[in-house]
Amino acid sequence: MPSAPERAFASDNAAGAHPAVIEAVLEANAGHALAYGADDQTAECEDRFCDLFGAPVVSRVCFNGTGANVAALATAMGSLRGPHHAIVCTNWSHIAADETGAPERVLGTKLIELPAPDAKITPTMLESVGHLHGVQHHVQPGIVSITQPTELGTLYSPAEIAALCTTAHRMGMIVHLDGARIANATAALGGSVDTLRSFTIDAGVDVVSFGGTKNGALGAEAIVFVDPELAVGSEYVRKQVTQLPSKMRYLSAQLNALLRDDLWIELGGHSNAMATHLDELVRDIDGVELAERPQVNSLFPRLPAPVIAPLRDWCFFWDWDVSEQQVRWMTAWDTTTRDVERFAAGVRAILA
Structure with missing residues (x-):
């Protein structure tokens, strides 16, 4: 990883x-x-x-x-x-x-x-x-x-x-x-x-x-x-x-x-942009299931069950619907492009 x-x-x-x-x-x-x-x-x-x-x-x-x-x-x-x-x-x-x-x-x-x-x-x-x-x-x-x-x-x-x-x-x-x-x-x-x-x-x-x-x-x-x-x-x-x-x-x-x-609008816009960037980087990864493009700063992907725990141990996130193997990834005002790219790289590596 x-x-x-x-x-x-x-x-x-x-x-x-x-x-x-x-x-x-x-x-x-x-x-x-x-x-x-x-x-x-x-x-x-x-x-x-x-x-x-x-x-x-x-x-x-x-x-x-x-x-x-x-x-x-x-x-x-x-x-x-x-x-x-x-x-x-x-x-x-x-x-x-x-x-x-x-x-x-x-x-x-x-x-x-x-x-x-x-x-x-x-x-x-x-x-x-x-x-x-x-x-x-x-x-x-x-x-x-x-x-x-x-x-x-x-x-x-x-x-x-x-x-x-x-x-x-x-x-x-x-x-x-x-x-x-x-x-x-x-x-x-x-x-x-x-x-x-x-x-x-x-x-x-x-x-x-x-x-x-x-x-x-x-x-x-x-x-x-x-x-x-x-x-x-x-x-x-x-x-x-x-x-x-x-x-x-x-x-x-x-x-x-x-x-x-x-400033409040600027910070909200940055948070949204980071979610959009993350969506762009992970959407084509085999094993990541995403429906609609993010409208704001949250993604709700479905992942293969065996990778969820180790991925979360590496970089924490919350479950969303356990029965559907769905999790939630959220960006914030201070999320950086580097954070997004590192996280996407980790998702890609664990699903390779």
């Missing part, structure tokens, strides 16, 4: 923080600043999100993605005036499959999981739960939560999200977008601020969980209430669900560093 890459392909969560983020945290560390968001860094962060979305959005900084999702959904649920509402999502969504039941336990509400082979909800799928409305024996669909990009690395087009929002609003529902990897989606769909707006505020999304941790932050996320009226009470809800940072300046400084000069 050749030398293993310096950076593995397990997850963008395994990557370190971008130097600009570290520098921003060090700068924010000077002197004293009032706690709980009454600091200059957080005021700047709030202004940056308004500029980013081109509207007077309300943003709330949080510690992590699960917390951002829970706080966003809890606030939105409060606007529905009753705990009898449910959240509609796909069976692949992070809130359903990877958050240990946090939304259900914390919110005390039901998730209606819709089977979706590509992890995307369509207007027709959403309409399939419409028969629950007005029937006192059923929870009432109140929120639809989508993920962009999805856990399967697929993307909604702006038109698809707009159509879904139109249907949801006609059904009296709120639209939440889980954007843990929103930078990857923005880069893949056009790579500009206008791109972001096209599938969020312009499409009719009401609230966004805006991810930073998977894209160069030490650990910082934000809830962006695109509809400011939906943000009423969000400061209290954030505290209740333990997502109010005391020394918020450090989290806000991370987000400021990423939002400055669109």
Whole structure:
């Protein structure tokens, strides 16, 4: 086997923080600043999100993605005036499959999981739960939560999200977008601020969980209430669900560093490009089965069972579907061309 890459392909969560983020945290560390968001860094962060979305959005900084999702959904649920509402999502969504039941336990509400082979909800799928409305024996669909990009690395087009929002609003529902990897989606769909707006505020999304941790932050996320009226009470809800940072300046400084000069889009684009390069290098290797080209920064190849463990011991990655001998390879903002080429060489060598 050749030398293993310096950076593995397990997850963008395994990557370190971008130097600009570290520098921003060090700068924010000077002197004293009032706690709980009454600091200059957080005021700047709030202004940056308004500029980013081109509207007077309300943003709330949080510690992590699960917390951002829970706080966003809890606030939105409060606007529905009753705990009898449910959240509609796909069976692949992070809130359903990877958050240990946090939304259900914390919110005390039901998730209606819709089977979706590509992890995307369509207007027709959403309409399939419409028969629950007005029937006192059923929870009432109140929120639809989508993920962009999805856990399967697929993307909604702006038109698809707009159509879904139109249907949801006609059904009296709120639209939440889980954007843990929103930078990857923005880069893949056009790579500009206008791109972001096209599938969020312009499409009719009401609230966004805006991810930073998977894209160069030490650990910082934000809830962006695109509809400011939906943000009423969000400061209290954030505290209740333990997502109010005391020394918020450090989290806000991370987000400021990423939002400055669109660094967040640049990093998402690089991560996507490395996945595309890896796909190009391994797709023709006998024994590697890949379906669609990667849309963002993840590949889901099928490999011969005997090579998976030794390949993982050489350079770590996660299983995806053990029954299908399918694994997941992910690139990150700091993945290099050399990492990709070394990993591809290892795959080729072990399958030779």
